[in-house]
Amino acid sequence: MQSISAQHNASENWQKELAAVIDTIRLPSFGGMLEKFLATQCHFDTMLVVTFRKSLKPLILHPTNPAEQSLTLHNYINRAYILDPLFNAIRSGTLGEGVSRLIDIAPDSFETTKYYQSCYKEFDLIDEINLVIELDPKVSCAISLGRRTSRGTITRPELNRLNTIYPVIKSLIRQFWWSQSQEFVKYEKSEGAMNQAISTFGSGVLTPREQQIAGLILQGHSSKAIANMLDISLGTVKVHRKNIHTRLNTSTQSDIFTLFLAHLKELDPTTS
Template identity: 30%
Template sequence: MVIDLETVFKTLASLIGEASPADADAGASFCVLMKAMVSFDYAVVFAYREKERPLDLYSTFTPDEHTIFVRLYQAGPYLLDPFYHAARALKPGVWRMRELAPDRFFSSEYFRSYYTQTGLAEEVGFFVLLPEGITVVLSLMRKEQSGAFTAAEFTLIKKAEPVVAALVRHSWADLGRRFSAALAKRGEGKRKSPHPAADRVWRNLNLTEREASIIELVLQGHSSESVGLRLGISTGTVKVHRRNVYRKLGISSQTQLLSIYLKNLGQ
């Protein structure tokens, strides 16, 4: 694909010296810049802060697609998303989903029951760090029919990172206030609450801290070996804890585990 430099320059010129644009205008500018370089099917922009529900800043979805990609995602599945965990780890740059995903992500129950609904072949994200521990992630998505981005396309996308980061910092400087306002609207109080919704799930299910740590990683798509390496324990110990959790919850599969987790997040 030939780069449309005229479009790139016009888009950049429109932003210089202007006040911070509205979410829709900033998102549209991002899409114009990207479409001048590569083709994609969807774009979405989320902001993340700690374990709080991500803010939906912009997307190109239809109403039905928005339900799957945004509303359903914000209801709880985001906590198992590799992009969410990279955002919380304050990991800037441009990343493919498969670069960030755990070793068993593509065979995990989260992937089978939620991610496959999106019908995506690939997702690439720009991760831009802002003050107050906030990360804005601008995702480009391709459907299965379109195929993944080629190596050349991904290299080109990465070259746009400085411009995209500048666009984010210019457009979304007030996200700390917006996160706090969203918390207040939901009646969740201060951001530093000792028991965020994700943590309350495990407390309400009477899991120990060690059991909760292991099960969270399992749900994210880590194998027992990967969990052991991350927590500094043996694979056998991980398996014993998993069996104990399943017995404690009266379940026998990861499908049931995910169902309990998501159900309790909504309480």
């Protein structure tokens, strides 16, 4: 059992870290201080802070140091985010403010997608916890905390602590954004390409229904889930999937993903 002295020290540590975050709200070091504070509340291996605004590319608030930004992160920001369950849940309005886990918002077959394989499994991430904050009616911020297999999934006490401190984090992030947003807001004119990417994928080759189903497949929805979403039979979905592979000359979901990225690059060469 933790001693009273140890409990006091732990309490003192998180209070000092919180004070440091408040002191840096107007400074570039805010993200690093926020990461240290959150580390006093739960364990995690990676932390990413991004803003989402409609169909525009996500904006990285942390880490801002290029040396800390991997190729995978650049690929995510430039194109792969279109298939991100978090991005789609926020954009569709199905996920509001608060603390949630990826497992609670991801499509039922998400772990079979190429997106999951490249952005999660390849880096041995077993859990992701997201703190979503609305900055204004058009912009949302997400703090994503990743945990690797060796650390295991988040515990109930850790999740409870995050929920408890969420109002404080929400206030800190909003204050930071209101004072620093002009330093970050440089949204590119890629809205058209990003907004049209999935809806135009396979145009001229696939039927409108097949295009719709291909988009849902890319996002990680199973045939059963697609059938329920579109109110059609499971057999019909399977026929459409077979036709999609035939028309695109593909055999796996990974092949479709590769074609989709090539399509996105054609729409917007800046995503390369």
